[in-house]
Amino acid sequence: MEMRHLGSSGVKVTPMIFGAWAVGGWMWGGADDQQSIDAIRAAIDAGVTTIDTAAIYGMGHSETLVGKAIAGRPREQVVIATKCGMRWDDPKGEGVDPWNQKTPDGKDVVIRKNSKPASIAWELEQSLKRLNTDYVDLYQIHWPDTSTPFEDSMAAMEKLRQAGKIRAIGVSNYNVQQMQQAGKAGQLDSLQPPYSVLRRGIEKEILPYCRDHNIGVIVYSPLERGLLTGKVTPDRKFPPGDHRNEHKLFTMESRRNILAALESIRPIAEKHKADFAQIMINYTMHVPGITAALVGARTVQQAQSNAYAMTFSLSADEQQAIRRAFDPLVV
């Protein structure tokens, strides 16, 4: 199985990573725990041995499910990435950008971005317990906390690396300036930004910066939360609590446009005996500068089917044709 280096950390990841946000249920209209655990195990068995989660996904629930899914396997068989810096459980209310949310069991909470050194160290201990492990392969700051100097947060992450509790350091949703600041206090190994054939914002500055500084790039939502699978038709309904009910890319007009663009690349999909999800994952993980595509799946069937994306190669012409088909829809 192909593995790709994450910066100069020594950690290697699969070109497709299992994204464990939706399996936590939070913001996705709930999820069945056993189905979620089975989906994670199916992904690992199919060769997707890198798993990305976060403390905030289901307020700890996604990490707990990942811990259960990997129980009994040799730890080194899987690469575990998780994230800190989105606190829902801090009675002192430190941090910025308060966001009112509900826990999976319906309690009101305020989520704040908090990357203060003491908070990062405390959060890691909680994540290790939930994941049922004694180290995390990639620890990432989830969103920039503008009330804490980025160098201070980075220094805290380096301390955890020196203590052997994390193997690589990442950030998510940072811009170039924020990465520059963080890079003053340590070795940044990866960035996790949004990216898909519809969302190309990182191409201009962020991808060149990461290439020049040997920072791995793990992109999220390459299927645009299901839209690029071709399964989100105008009649598809999402349950209450699924954030896609309010997402601007899920309007009826947008769904129709995306389905039409997908239809135009059907001959490429048929040639590779692939469905649209597999084509889009393969396309994304072969965009120059991208280390891995982070793909969410909620069922065994989705996890196994998506893993097929790691088994074929699109030609340069096909890669270009796919990109061109979505040019008019780029957001």
Ligand SMILES: NC(=O)c1ccc[n+]([C@@H]2O[C@H](COP(=O)([O-])OP(=O)(O)OC[C@H]3O[C@@H](n4cnc5c(N)ncnc54)[C@H](OP(=O)(O)O)[C@@H]3O)[C@@H](O)[C@H]2O)c1
């Ligand atoms: N760092 C951040 O701020 C951030 C933000 C967002 C995501 N992420 C990470 O990136 C991961 C992936 O992003 P994402 O979950 O937003 O979106 P995504 O990977 O673009 O889409 C995942 C969703 O698409 C649907 N899907 C997947 N495979 C399918 C298939 N074969 N056929 C039909 N539908 C399929 C599933 O939803 P349904 O079956 O319900 O349609 C699934 O939950 C997350 O799990 C998380 O780890 C990080």
